[in-house]
Amino acid sequence: xxxxxxxxxxxxxxxxxxxxxYTGGFFLxxxxxxxxxxxxxARQTMGYVFLVATILLYAGIGVMSRTNDASEYYVAGRxxxxxxxxxxxxxxxxxxxxxxxxxxTLYLSGYNGLAFIMGWTGGYVLxxxxxxxxxxxxxxxxxxxxxxxxxxGHIPRFIGILIAILVSFTYVVAQIYGVGLIxxxxxxxxxxxxxxxxxxxxLVCSFLGGMKxxxxxxxxxxxxxxxxxxxxVVWLSVKQTGIPVPQAVYGNQLEKVTxxxxxxxxxxxxxxxxxxxRDRAAAATEALKDPAKAxxxxxxxxxxxxxxxxxxxxDAGKVKAAEDALGRWPKDQAAATAQWTRDRAAAGRANPxxxxxxxxxxxxxxxxxxxxxxxxxxxxxLMVGTAALPHILMRYYTTPSVKEARSSVTWSLFFIFLLYxxxxxxxxxxKFVMYNDVVGTAFxxxxxxxQAWAKVDPSLLSITDVNRDGIVQLAEIVIGGDxxxxxxxxxxxxxxxxxxxxxxxxxxxxxxxxxxxLLTIANALSxxxxxxxxxxxxxxxxxxxxxKILLLVVAALAAYVASxxxxxxxxxxxxxxxxxxxxxxxxxxLGVFWKRTTGIAASLGMLAGVGVTFWYMxxxxxxxxxxxxxxxxxxxxxxxxxxxxxxxGVFGVPLGFLVIILVSLVTPAPSKETQxxxxxxxxxxxxxx
Amino acid sequence: MxxxxxxxxxxxxxxxxTGILLGIWFIVTFVVGWFARELSFSFFGWPFSxxxxxxxxLVIYCLIIWFYARYMNNMDIEYGVQEGEEx
Numbered sequence: 001x002x003x004x005x006x007x008x009x010x011x012x013x014x015x016x017x018x019x020x021x022y023t024g025g026f027f028l029x030x031x032x033x034x035x036x037x038x039x040x041x042a043r044q045t046m047g048y049v050f051l052v053a054t055i056l057l058y059a060g061i062g063v064m065s066r067t068n069d070a071s072e073y074y075v076a077g078r079x080x081x082x083x084x085x086x087x088x089x090x091x092x093x094x095x096x097x098x099x100x101x102x103x104x105t106l107y108l109s110g111y112n113g114l115a116f117i118m119g120w121t122g123g124y125v126l127x128x129x130x131x132x133x134x135x136x137x138x139x140x141x142x143x144x145x146x147x148x149x150x151x152x153g154h155i156p157r158f159i160g161i162l163i164a165i166l167v168s169f170t171y172v173v174a175q176i177y178g179v180g181l182i183x184x185x186x187x188x189x190x191x192x193x194x195x196x197x198x199x200x201x202x203l204v205c206s207f208l209g210g211m212k213x214x215x216x217x218x219x220x221x222x223x224x225x226x227x228x229x230x231x232x233v234v235w236l237s238v239k240q241t242g243i244p245v246p247q248a249v250y251g252n253q254l255e256k257v258t259x260x261x262x263x264x265x266x267x268x269x270x271x272x273x274x275x276x277x278r279d280r281a282a283a284a285t286e287a288l289k290d291p292a293k294a295x296x297x298x299x300x301x302x303x304x305x306x307x308x309x310x311x312x313x314x315d316a317g318k319v320k321a322a323e324d325a326l327g328r329w330p331k332d333q334a335a336a337t338a339q340w341t342r343d344r345a346a347a348g349r350a351n352p353x354x355x356x357x358x359x360x361x362x363x364x365x366x367x368x369x370x371x372x373x374x375x376x377x378x379x380x381x382l383m384v385g386t387a388a389l390p391h392i393l394m395r396y397y398t399t400p401s402v403k404e405a406r407s408s409v410t411w412s413l414f415f416i417f418l419l420y421x422x423x424x425x426x427x428x429x430x431k432f433v434m435y436n437d438v439v440g441t442a443f444x445x446x447x448x449x450x451q452a453w454a455k456v457d458p459s460l461l462s463i464t465d466v467n468r469d470g471i472v473q474l475a476e477i478v479i480g481g482d483x484x485x486x487x488x489x490x491x492x493x494x495x496x497x498x499x500x501x502x503x504x505x506x507x508x509x510x511x512x513x514x515x516x517x518l519l520t521i522a523n524a525l526s527x528x529x530x531x532x533x534x535x536x537x538x539x540x541x542x543x544x545x546x547x548k549i550l551l552l553v554v555a556a557l558a559a560y561v562a563s564x565x566x567x568x569x570x571x572x573x574x575x576x577x578x579x580x581x582x583x584x585x586x587x588x589x590l591g592v593f594w595k596r597t598t599g600i601a602a603s604l605g606m607l608a609g610v611g612v613t614f615w616y617m618x619x620x621x622x623x624x625x626x627x628x629x630x631x632x633x634x635x636x637x638x639x640x641x642x643x644x645x646x647x648x649g650v651f652g653v654p655l656g657f658l659v660i661i662l663v664s665l666v667t668p669a670p671s672k673e674t675q676x677x678x679x680x681x682x683x684x685x686x687x688x689x
Numbered sequence: 690m691x692x693x694x695x696x697x698x699x700x701x702x703x704x705x706x707t708g709i710l711l712g713i714w715f716i717v718t719f720v721v722g723w724f725a726r727e728l729s730f731s732f733f734g735w736p737f738s739x740x741x742x743x744x745x746x747l748v749i750y751c752l753i754i755w756f757y758a759r760y761m762n763n764m765d766i767e768y769g770v771q772e773g774e775e776x
Contacts, residue, residue: 111725114742118718121747125714128754129707133761247744251734357736359725368726376722383718401772403765406758413754417747424743593704682700683770 008400012081019084023223029053034497043496047186050500054224054507055201058217062205065213070540073210073547074141074523075397080215082404086411088218089395091225091512093120093416095171096178097573099225099509102420104481106427110356112371113427115378117420121413122379123386126585128409131387132396134592134681136405141397142520143390143584144528150591151599152674154533159606163583164390164524166610168517169558171389171576175514176562182510185486186503195559198511203555206515207548214515215398221508222415228505229419229485233426236492240432246425253432257356260435264474265352273467273475278350284343291340295333302326353474356431370642377647378574384653385577388584390524391516402684430484433491438463439474446472449490453483460486518558522551574646575617582609582652586660592682594664595675601663609656613648621645699768706760710753717746 033046071077080088098120106113138146143164148157176195179202183194205213237246240253264270287294306322330336354361360375362368386392395412399405438450443465446454453461460480463472485506489498526547531538538546586609587602618624620637624645643650669675680686721728725738732740765771 111739111742114739118722118742118746122714122718122750125710125750125753128757129710251732251740254739255731255734357729357739359729359736359738372723372725375725376719379718379722403758403762403772406761410751410755410758413751417751421744421747682703683696684765685770685772686696 008079008081011079012084015081015084019219019223022220023227026224026227030497030501033500034495037495037497043500044188046497046500047188047503050504051183051186051197051507054504055197057220058201058511059204061217061220062208062213065209065216067209067212068541068544070544072212073544074527075394076210076212076215078139078398079400080398082399082408083411084219085215085395085399085404085408086413086415087222088215089392089408089412090415090419091218091222091508092395092516093392093412093513094225094419094509095175095513095573096182096506096510097174098419098423099229099506100178100182100482100485103423103426103430104484106424107431107484108479108481110354110361111359112361112375114424115375116382117424119379119382120386121416121420123383124409124413124416126383126387127392127396128406128413130589130592131393132405132409133402133684135393136396136399136402137681137684139397141394141527142523143393143588144524145532146591147587147602148528148532149677150674151587151597151602152670153599155603156587156599156606157528157532159603160584161524161528163579163606163610165521167389167576167580167583168391168520168524169554170572170579171391172514172517172521172554172558173561174573175510175517176558178510179507179514180562182503182506186500186507192563195563198507198514199555199559202511202514202518203552206519207551210544210547211394211398211519214519217515218512221512225505225508225512226415226418228501228508229422232488232492232494232498232502233422233429235494235498236429236433236488237425239492240429246429247421250425250428254357254428257428257431257435260432261353261355264435264439267473269467269469269471270352270473270475273473274350274352276466277346277475280343281347281350284340287340288337288344291333291337294340295330295336298336299326299329302329349475349478356428373642374644374647377643377650380653381578381581381647381649382574384581384585385579385649388580388588389577390580390584391513391520393588394520394523395516426488427484430488430491434477434479435474438477439472441472443470443472447491449487452490453487518551518555521554522547525550525554571621571623571646575648578613578617578647578649578652579610581649582613582656585653586656590657590660590664592678594661595678596664596669597660598664598667598670600667601660604663605656605660608659609652611652612655613652616640616648616651617645620648695768696770699764699770702764703761706757710757713749714753717741717749721746 033041033049037046067073069077102113102116105116135143135146138149140146140149144157144160147160148154150156176199179198180191180195183189183198184191187194189197205217233246234244237249238244241249243249287298302322302325306319306326309319309322330339360368360371362371396405396408399408437447441447443463446463450461450463454463457480460483462478463476465472466476467473485502486499489496489502526543530546531543583606587597587606590597590605591602618628620639622633622637625631625637626633637645640651721738721741725742728738728741729736731737735743762771
């Protein structure tokens with residue numbers, strides 16, 4: 001055994017020990033807080049302790065891993081053992097959307113939400129089989145590096161830089177937004193302050209130590225986020241089923257939920273509430289045709305009713321009711337229009353509850369077929385997008401060998417799998433609580449957690465007695481997806497310390513992803529654009545310094561965009577997947593698997609793929625269409641085969657492949673040098689053979 | 690130095706196993722997904738297609754990647770292209 005291998009082995013043993021201590025220490029920390037809570041520590045204080053302690057921890061790792069060495073800064077010295085790289089990739093991968101949003105999406109959309117579960121795990125099959133080992137063998141620093149070396153010249157590299165920045169930037173904005181939300185929830189500070197607090201945590205770490213610091217923090221963050229996710233779910237499962245393995249037993253709960261759904265669909269009281277919403281929406285649609293007339297007519301009618309009652313000397317109760325009705329009438333036409341628009345938009349609440357386990361629900365064969373098509377298209381885009389996100393692919397440059405890169409993908413998916421196969425279980429368990437414990441109770445005896453959440457944040461949970469019978473009907477509940485994860489500790493009856501832990505886990509998820517993304521952008525600019533294209537003689541120290549400065553600039557810019565609170569931020573995240581898929585995937589895969597692929601073809605293919613994807617999105621997504629073309633949102637988009645804009649990559653990826661293949665065939669074959677490079681990438685060690 | 694023929698054979702075998710595994714991946718994801726409505730018989734309480742989407746396919750993805758890593762690492766040694774100790 002060589003000295004290098006021995007030192008690598010010692011390094012791994014050392015790491016295992018450090019992180020074992022760390023995990024133990026973290027448990028002690030939580031236990032201490034739990035005791036302090038019993039002794040009367042205020043919730044707010046506990047929030048601050050969690051926030052400050054975890055951010056200091058990440059910053060501390062950053063300080064300990066500070067470096068100015070290029071290899072350490074860009075690829076963590078290429079000595080990250082497979083298992084730890086797997087954990088880091090897991091944290092890098094799982095964003096605030098996975099941690100907080102996923103279970104909520106599953107709660108709200110049942111089977112259809114599984115597109116995210118399958119898409120965001122199945123993509124790793126493509127990473128493992130088609131990319132990771134070859135990129136590791138290639139052994140440079142970034143994805144544009146590969147494009148530049150394989151396809152020659154600056155153009156492919158430059159297109160790669162543009163796509164990497166476009167994709168990573170949209171994604172990082174969403175992460176920083178998530179950081180702001182969680183910090184606000186944890187401590188009650190302002191959203192903007194929250195954004196910059198979180199940002200400080202991200203920066204100390206990636207600024208000082210680049211990939212090296214980010215890797216070791218991400219491992220620490222993975223440990224926190226997985227503990228935070230598991231504790232409440234397991235506890236809830238014990239409470240409901242008596243078995244601490246929710247993933248294995250929630251099939252039974254799903255059966256119960258399905259039975260309850262049938263009951264709720266047929267329940268006369270539920271039907272009554274749904275009818276109220278249907279009538280309101282119909283009246284609102286009618287009123288909105290001529291709001292001015294509807295407003296004055298409606299007001300006149302109420303006034304006449306009141307006057308008639310008074311004239312007829314009716315009893316005080318009836319007069320009072322008529323006065324109230326007049327008092328509730330909007331004070332001006334603008335308020336009335338807003339109210340009607342809301343009523344019309346709430347038409348969906350007139351629909352009976354969807355069946356959780358039913359695939360592609362729809363009112364007729366055609367609707368079901370469209371649902372199926374979009375489900376599969378979304379799965380496709382998320383999978384291919386996973387295999388094309390630069391901040392994930394970059395991680396496989398950091399393992400010591402091709403062999404480790406291969407097993408590292410296995411570890412990555414295993415660690416991601418732990419959370420992803422728990423999320424559907426959590427959604428079903430919470431749905432059971434909702435259908436069984438909340439629906440059907442009197443408004444006066446709502447569970448404490450439901451009361452508390454409805455008071456804190458009506459966008460997450462709001463219950464109004466629409467039909468005034470004093471009993472909660474399912475149709476009277478509006479629920480925001482994020483509550484599923486955030487309120488689980490309280491639903492399960494756990495102390496507040498666990499709620500703090502969950503928020504800290506969400507913070508870890510958002511911070512770790514933001515770290516990886518910021519680094520990707522800064523590296524694309526400093527390494528690819530500056531060093532490789534502008535000044536190839538730049539000394540290492542200047543490159544690393546430049547990267548650090550860019551990191552600050554990009555982070556500040558992203559924080560600024562996030563603080564604007566752009567609507568449709570979730571759409572932007574999913575859009576990043578489609579764009580990455582169409583831009584990178586064909587060029588990367590063909591670059592390894594087809595020696596004949598030429599540089600011109602790859603450049604044109606990347607542009608065509610991204611181009612058509614981007615064009616389809618801006619011409620079909622209501623919000624983007626409004627921004628780019630000024631088309632009113634009410635105009636029905638001209639969809640291709642009924643595919644929604646979120647899955648635009650389903651057109652971009654095949655087009656990318658097609659363009660690359662066709663153009664390659666009519667352009668001269670790549671040089672011998674390039675073909676040798678491809679040959680070299682295909683074998684872990686060609687020289688020793 | 691391994692002969693060119695040997696190296697070609699290595700690459701062909703790599704392509705074959707990659708193709709087979711991608712085939713399994715495709716069936717689990719898209720064929721089962723396409724027939725999700727038809728495959729909704731009860732499977733330990735879950736509708737089968739729901740189970741596949743939530744757990745079954747994930748387990749199979751993990752197994753695919755694990756198997757590929759093992760297979761390729763063994764094949765590297767068989768064809769003498771494994772990484773040396775200096776790595």
